[in-house]
Amino acid sequence: MTTEPFPTGNKADWLADRALRGLIGTLMRLPYDTRVRMMGSALRRAIGPLAGYRKRAEQNLALVYPDMGVIKRRQIAEQCCDNFGRTVIENYSWQEFGKRLHNIKPQGDGLDVLSDAVKAKRPVIFVTGHFGNHEAPRQVLTAMGHTIGGLYRPMQNAYFNDHYAKTMTSWGGPVFAQGRRGTMGFVRHLRGGGLGTLLFDVAAPGPDLPFLGHPARTSVSAAEIALKLDAVMIPYFGIRQADGLSFEVEVEAPIAPDTPENMLLAMNARLEAQIARNPAQWFWVHRRWKNRKRSV
Template sequence: MTTQTSLTGSKADWLADRALRGLIGTLMRLPYETRVRMMGSALRRTIGPLAGYRKRAEQNLALIYPDMGVIDRRRIAQECCDNFGRTVIENYSWREFGKTLKDIKPQGDGLDVLSDAIAAQRPILFVTGHFGNHEAPRQVLTAMGHSIGGLYRPMQNAYFNDHYAKTMTSWGGPVFAQGRRGTMGFMRHLRGGGMGTLLYDVSARGPILPFLGHPAKTSLSAAEIALKLDAVMIPYFGIRQADGLSFQVEIEAPIAHDTPENMLLAMNARLEAQIARNPSQWFWVHRRWKKGGKRLAQDARTDNRAVR
C-alpha cells in the first residue's frame, strides 16, 4: 500500500478515504434502493459512532434543545446519520437518483417568481442548506431543462473531496469550488439569466448571526452575489419522505433584497422552519457552533467592523 499522491493530507485522512472508497465501491454494485438503505444503515450503526458524527450531533442537539431528553437526542442523531449516509450514496448514484426524481413536480410559493425571472432572463440564485438531500431540487429542475451551476465548499479531507467533487460536476451546470477564482466563475455563469445554487449553512468567514437561537459565523456570499448581480434569491429544499427514498421539492418565495445581514437572517428563518418540521433531516454532524462566550463576542465585533 502506498501513500504517494499529488494531493496533500494526513495519513489518517488517506486511510479514511480508502475505507470510504471501498465501501462506496462495494455498494455501487448493488441495486439502487438496497445501496441507499445500506449506506444509511452504515452511517447510523457503525461509521457515524466510530467517526464521532453521532456524538457531535448529540452535542449540537443538546445545545439547541437543552430540555430534550437523552433518548430523543440519540434517536434524532441516529436518524441524522442515516440521512447523511443516504445523501452521500444518492449523490454518487446521480443517474439512478435522477430517475427516482423524474416524476416529482416542485411546489411552493416561489414557482411563479421563478417563471417570471426565467422569462425576464434575470439571474437566479437558489440557496439551501444541508437538509434532506440538497441535490434533489437541482436534479428535479435540471430534468425540467434548466442548467444550474453550483458553488461548493471543498471538504477538509482532500482525498475524499477529490472524488466526491466529481459527483457534482458530472451532471447539471458547471460547478465551482469556493475561493476567488471559483466565485468569479460562478458569477459569470449567473450573469445574463443563468441559474446557480449555493449551500450556506456551515461555519464560514463572516459576521456572527443567530441560528437556531445561538450565535454562528455566517457567510454573506449568497446575499452579496444576489445584490451584485440583481439576482432573485430563492430558497429551495429537497425533503426526504417517510419511505427514505422519495422526496418533496419545495421552492419557496424569494428572499427580499436588503442588507446582506438581513437577507441571511431571513434565510436562517427559512431553514429553521424546515428543521422544526423535520429535525433529523438537518446535518447536525457539522461544527456549526464552534466557539462560545467571550471569544464569540469578540469575533462578532471584529467581523461586523470588517463588513462595515
C-alpha cells in the same frame, strides 16, 4: 516527482478515504434501493459512532434543545446519520437518483417567480442547507429543462474531495469550488440570466448571526452576489419522505432584497422552519457553532 506518499493530505485522511472508497465501491454494485438503505445503516450503526458524527450531533442537539431528553437526542442523532449516509450514496448514484426524481413536481410560491426570472433573463441564486438531500431540488429543476450551476465548499479531506466533487460536476450546469477563482466563475455563469445554487449553513467567514437560538458564523456571499447582479434569491429544499427513498421539493418565495445580513437572517428563518418540521433531516453532524461549550 515526489516520493511523499500523501502529497495532498495526511495519512489519516488517506486511510479514511480508502475505507470510504471501498464501502462506496461495494455498495454501488447493489440495486439502488438496497445501497441507499445500507449506506444509511452504515452511517447510523458504525461509521457515525466511530467517526464521532453521532456524538457531535448529540452535542449540537443539546445546545439547541437543552430540555430534550438524552434518549430523544440519541434517536434524532441516529436518524441524522442515516440521512447523511443516504445522501452521500444518492449523490454518488446521481444518474439513478435523477431517474427516481424525474416525475416529482416541485411545489411552492417561488415557481412563478422562477419562471418570470427565466423569461426576463434575470439571474437566480437558489440557496439551501444541508437538509434532506440538498441535491434533490437541483436534480428536479434540471430535469424540467433548467441549467443550474453551483458553488461548493471543498471537503477538508482532499483525497475524498477528489471523487466526491464529481458527484456535483458530472451533471447539470457548471459547478465551481469556493475561492476567488471559483466565485468569479460562478458570477460569470449568473450574468445574463444564469441559474446557480449554493449552501449557506456551514461555519464560514462572516458575521455571527443567530441560528437556532445561538450565534453562528455565516457567509453572506449569496446575498452580496444577489444584490450585485440584481439576482432573485430563492430558497429551495429537498425533503426526504417517510419511505427514506422519495422526496418532495419545495421552491419557496424569494428572499426580499435588503442588507446582506438581513437577507441571511431571513434565510436562517426559512431553514429553521424546515428543521422544526423535520429535525432529523438537518446535518447536525457539522460544526455549526464553533468554540462554544456544549454538554450532553
